Amino acid sequence: MERSRPHLVVIGGGFAGLWCARALASAAIEITLVDRANHHLFQPLLYQVATAGLSAGDIAAPLRHILSGQRNVTVRLGEVVGIDAAAQRVSLADGMTLAYDHLLVASGATHAYFGHDEWAAHAPGLKTLDDAMTLRRRILLAFEQAENANDDAGRDAWLTFAVVGAGPTGVELAGTLAEIARHTLKNEFRRIDPARARVQLIEAGPRVLSSFPPALSDKAAAQLQRLGVQVLTGSAVQHIDADGYTRGGERVRAKTVLWAAGVAASPLGAMLGAPLDRAGRVQVQPDLSVPAVPNVFVAGDLATLTQANDKPVPGVAPAAKQMGVHVATLIRARLAGRSDNTPFVYRDWGNMATIGRMAAVVDMPGGLKFSGAMAWWFWLAAHVFFLIGFRNRLVVLMNWGWAYTTYARHARVVFGSGGPTHDLAQSAPQQTQQR
Amino acid sequence: MERSRPHLVVIGGGFAGLWCARALASAAIEITLVDRANHHLFQPLLYQVATAGLSAGDIAAPLRHILSGQRNVTVRLGEVVGIDAAAQRVSLADGMTLAYDHLLVASGATHAYFGHDEWAAHAPGLKTLDDAMTLRRRILLAFEQAENANDDAGRDAWLTFAVVGAGPTGVELAGTLAEIARHTLKNEFRRIDPARARVQLIEAGPRVLSSFPPALSDKAAAQLQRLGVQVLTGSAVQHIDADGYTRGGERVRAKTVLWAAGVAASPLGAMLGAPLDRAGRVQVQPDLSVPAVPNVFVAGDLATLTQANDKPVPGVAPAAKQMGVHVATLIRARLAGRSDNTPFVYRDWGNMATIGRMAAVVDMPGGLKFSGAMAWWFWLAAHVFFLIGFRNRLVVLMNWGWAYTTYARHARVVFGSGGPTHDLAQSAPQQTQQR
Numbered sequence: 001m002e003r004s005r006p007h008l009v010v011i012g013g014g015f016a017g018l019w020c021a022r023a024l025a026s027a028a029i030e031i032t033l034v035d036r037a038n039h040h041l042f043q044p045l046l047y048q049v050a051t052a053g054l055s056a057g058d059i060a061a062p063l064r065h066i067l068s069g070q071r072n073v074t075v076r077l078g079e080v081v082g083i084d085a086a087a088q089r090v091s092l093a094d095g096m097t098l099a100y101d102h103l104l105v106a107s108g109a110t111h112a113y114f115g116h117d118e119w120a121a122h123a124p125g126l127k128t129l130d131d132a133m134t135l136r137r138r139i140l141l142a143f144e145q146a147e148n149a150n151d152d153a154g155r156d157a158w159l160t161f162a163v164v165g166a167g168p169t170g171v172e173l174a175g176t177l178a179e180i181a182r183h184t185l186k187n188e189f190r191r192i193d194p195a196r197a198r199v200q201l202i203e204a205g206p207r208v209l210s211s212f213p214p215a216l217s218d219k220a221a222a223q224l225q226r227l228g229v230q231v232l233t234g235s236a237v238q239h240i241d242a243d244g245y246t247r248g249g250e251r252v253r254a255k256t257v258l259w260a261a262g263v264a265a266s267p268l269g270a271m272l273g274a275p276l277d278r279a280g281r282v283q284v285q286p287d288l289s290v291p292a293v294p295n296v297f298v299a300g301d302l303a304t305l306t307q308a309n310d311k312p313v314p315g316v317a318p319a320a321k322q323m324g325v326h327v328a329t330l331i332r333a334r335l336a337g338r339s340d341n342t343p344f345v346y347r348d349w350g351n352m353a354t355i356g357r358m359a360a361v362v363d364m365p366g367g368l369k370f371s372g373a374m375a376w377w378f379w380l381a382a383h384v385f386f387l388i389g390f391r392n393r394l395v396v397l398m399n400w401g402w403a404y405t406t407y408a409r410h411a412r413v414v415f416g417s418g419g420p421t422h423d424l425a426q427s428a429p430q431q432t433q434q435r
Numbered sequence: 436m437e438r439s440r441p442h443l444v445v446i447g448g449g450f451a452g453l454w455c456a457r458a459l460a461s462a463a464i465e466i467t468l469v470d471r472a473n474h475h476l477f478q479p480l481l482y483q484v485a486t487a488g489l490s491a492g493d494i495a496a497p498l499r500h501i502l503s504g505q506r507n508v509t510v511r512l513g514e515v516v517g518i519d520a521a522a523q524r525v526s527l528a529d530g531m532t533l534a535y536d537h538l539l540v541a542s543g544a545t546h547a548y549f550g551h552d553e554w555a556a557h558a559p560g561l562k563t564l565d566d567a568m569t570l571r572r573r574i575l576l577a578f579e580q581a582e583n584a585n586d587d588a589g590r591d592a593w594l595t596f597a598v599v600g601a602g603p604t605g606v607e608l609a610g611t612l613a614e615i616a617r618h619t620l621k622n623e624f625r626r627i628d629p630a631r632a633r634v635q636l637i638e639a640g641p642r643v644l645s646s647f648p649p650a651l652s653d654k655a656a657a658q659l660q661r662l663g664v665q666v667l668t669g670s671a672v673q674h675i676d677a678d679g680y681t682r683g684g685e686r687v688r689a690k691t692v693l694w695a696a697g698v699a700a701s702p703l704g705a706m707l708g709a710p711l712d713r714a715g716r717v718q719v720q721p722d723l724s725v726p727a728v729p730n731v732f733v734a735g736d737l738a739t740l741t742q743a744n745d746k747p748v749p750g751v752a753p754a755a756k757q758m759g760v761h762v763a764t765l766i767r768a769r770l771a772g773r774s775d776n777t778p779f780v781y782r783d784w785g786n787m788a789t790i791g792r793m794a795a796v797v798d799m800p801g802g803l804k805f806s807g808a809m810a811w812w813f814w815l816a817a818h819v820f821f822l823i824g825f826r827n828r829l830v831v832l833m834n835w836g837w838a839y840t841t842y843a844r845h846a847r848v849v850f851g852s853g854g855p856t857h858d859l860a861q862s863a864p865q866q867t868q869q870r
Binding site: 039052055058060064065068128130140141147189190411412415 | 472473474487490491492493495496497499500503504509510511512513529531563564565568575576579582583620621622623624625626833846847848849850
C-alpha cells in the first residue's frame, strides 16, 4: 500500500466497523479491518441459526467478500490482544503489530454472568456462530434425551427449557422454542410428546422487553403465553447447574438453560485508558472519540453515550451502523484538514422485536406502536431487507416461506463438539431397557 | 409398541438403512433405526459442504423428520457398541440394549490411514458433517495464513494443497479447490494471489478414478489439469506431518493435506463372527445375510459381495439403496412365513464423477461414455434429483445456479473447534510487521 496515505485500523467487522470502512471507500486513506472471525454476522437473526431455522451461511458473509471491491481496505484475520494509544500501535495474538494514524475500536460485547462465570458451562449464551451451534445442539439433543429417558423425572427435566433474560434475544429464543416443541417436532417422536415441553422465560425485572413501552411489553408477554411460554418476571436466578436452576428459593429441574441476560463489553475497551461504565463500555465523547485521545474512536456495543436529549444510544444494529458512518465522516473531515467534532446523534427509525410465528412488537418514533401479525410482517421485511447480500435475502425469504407453510426447520442437523453420541454417552442414564 | 409384532433393528441411517426401513413401511413389523447422528446425510455432496458451496442443512435431513410419517419406525439416537448375535441383542453406549428378531447392520465405513493413524491429525478425511466443517476451516484458513505470512517459504506452504487419493471424492475436492483458488477468492486478498495456489492430487495407482474405464480416467485427468490441478499418479505418500508430505523420497511443504484414500469398514462388522475382507467389510452371503446367522443382514459400505457375474458390488449410494430394499424384501417374505434367499443383484444405472465447473465423467451401462459439460449437467441433474426433500433440491439448485453465475460460495464462514484465531494464534509466525 502507499505509505504516503494515512492508515486507519478498524477493530471488529460488525455493523459499526464494517459501515465505517464502507463509508470511507472513496477517501484517501488506507484501512485495515481486523476481526477474529472471517465473516460479518447479521446478529439480529443469530437466534434463527441457534433454533435451526437458518444455516450459518444464510446470515454470515465473508468480510473479504463484502469488501473485495474496495481497494483501500485490507481485511486481516486476527485477534487484537493489545492497544498502545501512545505509540499508536495495535498488537495481534500472532505476534504482529499494526501501526495506525486513526483507530476505531468496534469489538462489541459478549455475554456476562454477573460474576457467576461457572454458569457459562450450563447456560450458554448467544453472540457468535459457535454459540449458535452450541445452542442448536443442546436444544435438539434435549428432545433426543427425553425420548431415551426411562423415568418421568428425567424426561421432564429434558423437556424443560429455561431462557434467562427477557430482552429481544431471550424473547425470540423462548418464542421459537415453544414453536419447535408444539409444531416442528410434531409426530417425530414415539415415546414423548414434544408439545408437553415446558418453555420458561425468566426475567429479573418487572416486565419483558424493558426497552419497549410497558404497553408493548404486556402485548409481548401475552403473545408469548399464547405460544405456550411461561413468562416468569420479577426475580432473578440465584443458581444454575447441569440439572437446572434455583429462583426465589425454588429449585427447578431443567436440563437446558439458555443465557440471554448480561452483556459485558469487549476487554479491548479497558486498554484505552478511558472511563468505563459498569458493563465495561467506554464512555466516549459526544463525537465518539476517546477522551484525550482524539485519533481513537469507539463505536457500536463497546461505546456508551448519553446524547444531548438525555437519551442513551441503544445497543442495537442501526445505532452501530450510524456510529460507524459518523466516525467515517469525522475522519474524512480530518483528512481534509478540518477538525470536526460534531456530536453523534442517533436517528431512531423505531424499535422492534419478534416473538414467534406472526407475533412481534413494533415501536415507531412519534408514538406509533403495533403488535401481532402486522408487526411480524414489518419485522420480517425489515430484517430480510437489511441482510447483507441479495442471495442471502432470497434464501432467507425462501427458508422462512417454507418454514411458515410447513413449520419445518431445514437446518435441524447436529454436528460439532464431539457430536451427539458423545454428549449422549456422557449424560444418558446407565441402565438397561428391555424390548 | 405392540410386542406381538417382530422387531427389526436397523443400525445406521445411511442409504442402506434408511431405504430398508422405508421399504417396510406397510409391513407388520416394528422397526428401530439407530444412528449416532440425528440426520441422514447425502454423502455424494459432502465435498460441497467441505468446500463451502453448500451448508450442512442443504445436504442433511433429520432422520426423525424423514420417517415421521412411518408409524412403525422408532428413530433412536445412539451409538451401538456391541452386537450379541446369539442373544439377539444390541447394546448402546448409553447402557441400553435393544432385543431384535431381525437385524440389519448398515453402519458404513470411515477413512483409514493404512496403519498410519498419526497422519489423521494432519490429513483429515471426509465422511461426516464434522469432517466437512474441519476441511472447510482448514482450507479457508490456509489462505488467511498465506495472506498473513511474512516469508515466501511460509506463504508457499500455506498455498500448497495436497489431496491424497484420486477416487471420486479426491477428484471432486481437488477440482473444487482449484476453482476456489482461481475464481472464488479472486480480488479478495491484498498480499497474495490465490490463483498462485498449487493444488495437487496424489494417487498411488496408475490413474485417477480407477473404478472407471481408462479412457474416462484420461479425460478426467485432462479436465483436472485444465482446472489447474497437478495430477501425480503412480506412487503413494510415504509420510505426512503438519508441514507437508514425502512422496517418492521427495519432501513437499504443504500446510493443507486432505485425505481421500483409504476406507475402513465400521468396527461393528467384526462383532458378527463372520469373515471380513482386508478393509474389515463383512463377506456376506449372496442374499446379504451373515453366514450361519440368517436373521442378521449387512448392507451398504460395510458389506462386500461378489455377484454371480464375478463383478463386486461397488461401494456407491445406489448399491447401498438397492441392498437396503433387497433386505426389506427378504424380511417381508419371512414375515409371510416363506424363507426367501434370493441373491442380491446390483442394478447398475451407471457411474459418474464430477471434477469441477462443467467438468465430469459419466460411464453408462452398455458402453455409453461421455465427459465434459454434458456429463456435468447429467451429474448435476441426477444428484439434485436424488437429494432427499423438495426444499433441499430447490435450495441446492439455487445455490449452484448462484455459484455457477458468480463463482461465489455462500457458505464461506469459518466456525467450530476453537475458531479461526485459536488456530491462527497457534500457527502464525511470532514476529513483528511494521506498517
